[in-house]
Amino acid sequence: MEVEILKPTTVVTGIMLVLAGLSLFLVNLGYLSWDTILQTFRFWPILLILLGLAIIFKNQLPSGISSSILLIIALFAFIGLISTPGRNFRLFNIHLGDHHNSNSGVQNFQVTKSKYSILNAGILDLKCGGLKLTLDGESTAWFDASFAKLKAIATESVNQKNLNISLNQEDVNFNLGHNWHEASWHLHLSPALAWDLNIDTGAVDAKLDLSNLTINNFELNTGAANIELLFGTKSVETEVNIEAGASSIKVKIPEEIGVKVEFDSALTSNNLNKLGWQHDENTYTSPGYEGKTHKINFQVETGASSFQIETFSTLQEV
Numbered sequence: 001m002e003v004e005i006l007k008p009t010t011v012v013t014g015i016m017l018v019l020a021g022l023s024l025f026l027v028n029l030g031y032l033s034w035d036t037i038l039q040t041f042r043f044w045p046i047l048l049i050l051l052g053l054a055i056i057f058k059n060q061l062p063s064g065i066s067s068s069i070l071l072i073i074a075l076f077a078f079i080g081l082i083s084t085p086g087r088n089f090r091l092f093n094i095h096l097g098d099h100h101n102s103n104s105g106v107q108n109f110q111v112t113k114s115k116y117s118i119l120n121a122g123i124l125d126l127k128c129g130g131l132k133l134t135l136d137g138e139s140t141a142w143f144d145a146s147f148a149k150l151k152a153i154a155t156e157s158v159n160q161k162n163l164n165i166s167l168n169q170e171d172v173n174f175n176l177g178h179n180w181h182e183a184s185w186h187l188h189l190s191p192a193l194a195w196d197l198n199i200d201t202g203a204v205d206a207k208l209d210l211s212n213l214t215i216n217n218f219e220l221n222t223g224a225a226n227i228e229l230l231f232g233t234k235s236v237e238t239e240v241n242i243e244a245g246a247s248s249i250k251v252k253i254p255e256e257i258g259v260k261v262e263f264d265s266a267l268t269s270n271n272l273n274k275l276g277w278q279h280d281e282n283t284y285t286s287p288g289y290e291g292k293t294h295k296i297n298f299q300v301e302t303g304a305s306s307f308q309i310e311t312f313s314t315l316q317e318v
Contacts, residue, residue, distance in 0.1 A: 106147065106151055106154055107146065107147050107148070107151055108144075108146050109143075109144065109145045109147075109154040109167075110141050110143065110144040110145075111141060111142040111143040111144070111156050111165065112141050112142065113141060116142060116158055116163065118161060119142060119161050119162070119163050119192075120161045120162060120193070120194070121163070121193055121194045121195065121196070121216075122143065122164075122165065122189065122190070122193040122194070122195045122196070123162065123163070123164045123165070123198070124143075124165050124187075124189070124197050124198065124199075125164075125166045125167070125198045125200075126167045126187075126197075126198065126200065126201075127167070127169060127200045127201070128150075128152070128168075128169040128185060128201055128204065129169065129201050129202025129203055129204060129223070130150075130183065130204070131149075131150055131183035131184055131185055132183070132184040132204070132205045132206070133184070133185050133204050133206040133208075134184070134185070134186045134187065134207050134208075134209075135186075135187040135188075135189065135206075135207075135208045135209065135210075136187075136188055136189070136212065137188075137189050137190070137209070137210065137212035137213035138188050139190045139191075140190075141188075141190065142163055142190045143187075143189055143190060144188050145167070145185065145186060145187045145188065146185070146186050147184075147185050147186075148182070148183060148184045148186075149182045149183035149184065150170065150183035150185070152167045152169060152185065153167070153168045153169075154166070154168075163193065167185075167187075189213060191212045191213055191214075191234070193214070194215075194216055195213055195214065195215055195216065196215075196216055196217045196218075197215065197217070197218045197219065197220075198219045199218075199219065199220050199221070199222070200221045200222075201220075201222045201223065202222075202223045202224075202225075203223050203224045203225055204225045204226075204227075205225070206225060206226070206228065207228045207230075208227070208228065208229050208230070209230045210229065210230060210231050210232065211231060211232030211234075212232060212234065213232070213234060213235075214235050215231075215234075215235050215238045216235070216237075216238065216239070217239050217241075218238060218241070219241050220240070220241070220242045220244070221242075221243045221244075222242075222244045222245070223244070223245045223246075223247070224245050224246045225244065225245075225247045225248075226247070227244075227247060227249045227250070228250050228252075229249070229250070229251045229252065230251075230252045231251070231252065231253050231296060232254065232314075233254050233257060233294050233314065235294065236293070236295070237294070237296075237297070239297050239299075240296060240297065240298045240299070241298075241299045242298065242299070242300045242302070242307075243301045244300075244301075244302040244305050245302070245303045245305070246303050246304050246305055247302065247305045247306075248308075249302075249305060249306065249307045249308070250310070251307075251309045251310070252309075252310045252312060253309060253310070253312075254294075254311070254312060254314045255312065255313055255314075256292065256293075256294065256314065257286075257294045257296055258286055258288065258289035258291075258292030258294065258295040258296070259285070259286040259295070259296050259297075259298070260283065260284070260285050260295070260296075260297045260298065261283070261284045261285075261298040261300060261307075262282055262283045262284075262297075262298065263282045263283075263284075263300050263302075263307075264282070264300065264301035265300075265301055265302050265305075269305070269306050270307045270308065270309075271308050271309065272284040272309060275309065275311070286311075
């Protein structure tokens with residue numbers, strides 16, 4: 001039986017192309033960060049190993065042996081990646097790097113009105129992944145939140161009567177036995193403030209109820225996620241910018257709001273034609289948009305995602 005012979009240079013070239021394509025694909029989906037890719041460069045000595053094998057076998061290597069060697073190298077590289085002291089590995093929202101933040105995570109966080117008596121607006125910067133997320137405008141404080149199974153690093157500051165809140169997911173050690181779907185964050189914002197929301201997530205299952213909030217700007221950058229958004233009529237005009245990987249995004253909007261949606265990707269499936277909205281190239285506009293008192297403008301840039309809008313009367317329960 002003739003044994004198929006492969007040149008190590010051919011194997012290396014093929015492996016590099018596969019890894020490059022896979023890495024870019026995972027980055028676009030939000031499962032991988034550029035920081036993670038940069039960290040993998042510390043395994044560059046593997047190239048020396050393959051070069052040495054090429055010299056030993058005079059540029060010829062049985063395909064079975066080459067595949068086994070590459071598999072073993074990849075396994076040891078992965079084990080080294082997740083077991084290196086001082087490294088953390090976050091599933092779904094992958095993050096690698098030394099943990100420099102000395103603050104420990106919290107399970108509850110609140111900004112009371114007794115601490116800041118007068119505020120005009122709020123800015124929320126949120127980074128998380130691999131959890132269930134809920135957000136609403138039902139807080140009697142300026143802001144309060146609870147974090148189950150996965151703690152948050154929370155900070156607050158006030159600048160010219162504007163409240164700034166930053167929530168970052170605490171780094172956790174990689175654990176194959178951990179059930180990440182048990183982790184959940186529940187955020188409650190004060191309806192007395194006008195808010196700017198900057199949400200950056202990996203894979204999440206999120207229900208964001210903004211119906212009782214005044215939202216000026218909403219930035220959503222997410223990976224492979226399931227997102228439900230509910231808007232209300234408290235805002236005069238809201239600017240929404242969405243960047244997503246392979247996500248499912250469902251938006252509920254009152255009928256009395258004028259809506260404009262501009263897509264930057266032809267890969268996004270949507271139902272706006274079925275709603276009878278005006279269509280001009282990549283822009284959809286709801287009927288009577290210009291004459292509406294309340295407006296929401298969407299800028300949507302996604303991968304192979306689904307973006308669906310449902311309109312409802314404010315007289316009916318949503």
